[in-house]
Amino acid sequence: MRIILAPMEGLVDAPIRETLTKVGGIDRCVTEFIRVTHGMLPPRIFYKYAPELYNGALTEVGTPVAVQLLGSNADMMGRHGAKAAELGAGQVDINFGCPAKTVNKHKGGCVLMREPELMYEITAAVRKAVPADIPVTAKMRLGYDDRSMGVACGQALEAAGASEIVIHARSKVDGYKPPAYWEEIAKVCKAVKSHVIANGEIWTVEDYWRCRKVSGCDDVMIGRGLIARPDLAAQIKASQRGETREPMSWAEVVVLVREYAAALQTRLEDKYVTGRIKQWLNYLRQGFAEAEALWPQARKIREVAPMLACLDQPLDLPQRHTSAA
Missing domain, CATH: 3.20.20.70 (Aldolase class I)
Known part of the structure; x- marks a missing residue:
């Protein structure tokens, strides 16, 4: 399995x-x-x-x-x-x-x-x-x-x-x-x-x-x-295993995205790093209401630091998964 x-x-x-x-x-x-x-x-x-x-x-x-x-x-x-x-x-x-x-x-x-x-x-x-x-x-x-x-x-x-x-x-x-x-x-x-x-x-x-x-x-x-x-x-x-696992929170996902960005910066120019982060954020919209809320702003950002800062902004949303798209 x-x-x-x-x-x-x-x-x-x-x-x-x-x-x-x-x-x-x-x-x-x-x-x-x-x-x-x-x-x-x-x-x-x-x-x-x-x-x-x-x-x-x-x-x-x-x-x-x-x-x-x-x-x-x-x-x-x-x-x-x-x-x-x-x-x-x-x-x-x-x-x-x-x-x-x-x-x-x-x-x-x-x-x-x-x-x-x-x-x-x-x-x-x-x-x-x-x-x-x-x-x-x-x-x-x-x-x-x-x-x-x-x-x-x-x-x-x-x-x-x-x-x-x-x-x-x-x-x-x-x-x-x-x-x-x-x-x-x-x-x-x-x-x-x-x-x-x-x-x-x-x-x-x-x-x-x-x-x-x-x-x-x-x-x-x-x-x-x-x-x-x-x-x-x-x-x-x-x-x-017959168990239920608590879904990952948006705050935990942001940590993952930051780790990913840091790894990318050792391999790619920043403009490409920002593009990869946007790609992932676009997919995360399917699983997290927070990503959907951030997308209109994030899609316009072209530099890594502002992109990561955008992910950390407070949102008036529950930190849980939304229903499947």
């Missing part, structure tokens, strides 16, 4: 992985994708996306971090999988789920679900290149143009040696619009022997249990829900 933090390009970077895994409840993380094209990337690129490689591919609190690759050249994907393993990756993941237009235009991510045979070639090449004791896994959607390709693509990944398959319960065309089609994940579960992990539209503890029931999956991957409610995984783990 694992909970995995989803890779979200441009948001779930190493600092936020460190911040969220310290809250508790997260069993594994996956890096933002490393884009593989026609040339061999130097080690510094792997370390940029996965600085946890310096720490045995673990966050500071010991949560394993998988290295994710994205590309369509099977030979180069295999070479980069081998390099990731050589640098210390304990798991190599392949991205077949990214819906971004620029990525799909260059034959990466979800567009590959139109070609299960190519998905097989890529995964088989990575599996062959990576030592047998290191899992090769994959993340996909239910299809590109519609939700009809889940079973075929899942079977292709299984045949190629993927030990786990994360399925985001929408097609590329669906984007991120509700609902998530968890029942379609159940069809893939019945068609493959590889371990299937459900992903998509899990915002609350109640969503988690419904997803497990409908999808038939014991493990789930959560992205936006964990960004909106940093303690969601810990709350889910408490519910698994």
Whole structure:
């Protein structure tokens, strides 16, 4: 009954992985994708996306971090999988789920679900290149143009040696619009022997249990829900034990955001740090009335110090979670 933090390009970077895994409840993380094209990337690129490689591919609190690759050249994907393993990756993941237009235009991510045979070639090449004791896994959607390709693509990944398959319960065309089609994940579960992990539209503890029931999956991957409610995984783990965990207060969230900002300032220019904080605050609006109240002012701020000061201003609101959006 694992909970995995989803890779979200441009948001779930190493600092936020460190911040969220310290809250508790997260069993594994996956890096933002490393884009593989026609040339061999130097080690510094792997370390940029996965600085946890310096720490045995673990966050500071010991949560394993998988290295994710994205590309369509099977030979180069295999070479980069081998390099990731050589640098210390304990798991190599392949991205077949990214819906971004620029990525799909260059034959990466979800567009590959139109070609299960190519998905097989890529995964088989990575599996062959990576030592047998290191899992090769994959993340996909239910299809590109519609939700009809889940079973075929899942079977292709299984045949190629993927030990786990994360399925985001929408097609590329669906984007991120509700609902998530968890029942379609159940069809893939019945068609493959590889371990299937459900992903998509899990915002609350109640969503988690419904997803497990409908999808038939014991493990789930959560992205936006964990960004909106940093303690969601810990709350889910408490519910698994038959307990109830007091929701995190806004004051506690502000502490997390400050820690995140401090970590970002060691990696990025301040203007980019402010942008990342805004991204997180925008998601926090789904879980906290305080974030919603601050948003009109915060969205206009361009410097780090005023942004953090904005978060600390007193608000005449109860410091508790609001209902799920």
